[in-house]
Amino acid sequence: MTVPDQRPDLAATGDLPAGPVAVLANPTAGRGRFRGLLPAVLDRLAATGRPVRLLEASDGPGAATACRAAVADGAAALVTVGGDGTVHQGIQAVAGTPVGFGPVPAGTGNDFAVDTGFPVDPLAAAGVISTALVAGRTRPVDLARVTTPDGTTRWYGAVLAAGFDALVNERANRMRWPRGPRRYDLAILLELARLRPRPYRLRLDGESHEVHAVLVAVGNCPSYGGGMRICPAADPTDGLLDVVVGGRFSRTALMRVKPRIYSGTHVRHPLVRSYRARTVELSAEGITAYADGERATALPVTITAEPGAVRLLR
Incomplete structure (x- = not known):
């Protein structure tokens, strides 16, 4: 999905479009500990007077497709109940549209929701979203747009990882044993054994940098991985x-x-360097980037900050 050439000019407290509220829920998020929370969230949303539609999806691609269909069918708002992965799927549908977006943090990692000002408590976040729905209030927040050499685009809200952490995720996703968190721990040990600085090529607003590095992160928000402030100065409202x-x-x-x-x-x-740019071109051999904790794409990529690309219900 690409950014429309003309984005609707809605004020920070402007009217939300008429229409229902679509809800994407991931029952396995947070290892299922919030599974029983969904009825209470739906009740709070229904109390706003808008119709509420629970979307059906069996996997990540299906979730993104269901969200896009809901937006195309006239949803005024999209609410996700889950973690950063669920948020990531929802963002693909609402980016660059006037549709309101509300993340209810119910996952293992809730970095985008927390970093953009939503309460950590899921029911409290649902209350904030419901209040915004009643008031018709949305607030613009930036997103990052990833473009591959073939022109494919993808959005993320929090952080894109393209170093050691991405390699660990890639290895863990290939492993079938052990199950649970131990698989990730083992992947860390295996990647540590083969750790080496890799050559990266960066172009930051046209300025070239060649570096050897083991960690590379591009943040729209400060945090990833459930509260790790990898880009601590990142501000999702500064463009x-x-x-x-x-x-x-x-x-x-x-x-x-x-x-x-x-x-x-x-x-x-002393081995860490920080930069800030509107457009980041990033390339390296043998690296698959992860955005919002989700497998995104192999490098090279171009990442662009898109101001106000999502309208948050808060």
Whole structure:
């Protein structure tokens, strides 16, 4: 999906389009601990007086398709109940449209919802969304648009990872054993064993940089991975992307600096460089990028900050 040439000029407190509220829920998000929450969320949304339609989807691509169909059928708002992966699917449908978007944080990682000001508590977030629906209020927030060399586009809200963490995700997704979090732990150990700085080519608003790095992240928001502030200065309302590059780290140095990512103090390390740009061109061999924790695309990519591309219900 691409950005329309003319985006509707809605004020921050402008009228929400008439129409129903579509809801995309992921019952497996957060390892199922919020499974019983959905009826209460639906009740709060229904209390706004708008029709509420629960979307059906069996997988990620199906979820994105269902969201696009709901928007095409005239939904005034889309609410996701799940984590960053569920948000990611919903964003593909609402980006660049006047449709309101409300993320109810009910996943293992809820970085986009939290970083854009929604309460951590799912029912409290549903209350914020319902209040905005009644008032017809939306607030513009930036998204990042990823474009591949063949012109395919994809959106993300939080962070695109294209370094060690992306390699770990890629390995973990290929593994069939062990199950659960232990698979990710094993993937970390296996990738650590083969850790090496890789050559990356960056063009930041046309300015070229060639670096050897083990961590590369491009953030619209500060956090990924459930609260790891990899791009701590990122602001989803400034029309810019934050790029954080971790250079020639050894295995030991990387493991020492990783805990500091939760507080964002890793950017003070002498091997870490931070940049800010509207457009980021990123390339490297053998890297598949992950956006909002979801498998996105192999490098190279061009990432562009799109101001006000999503209208949040808050």
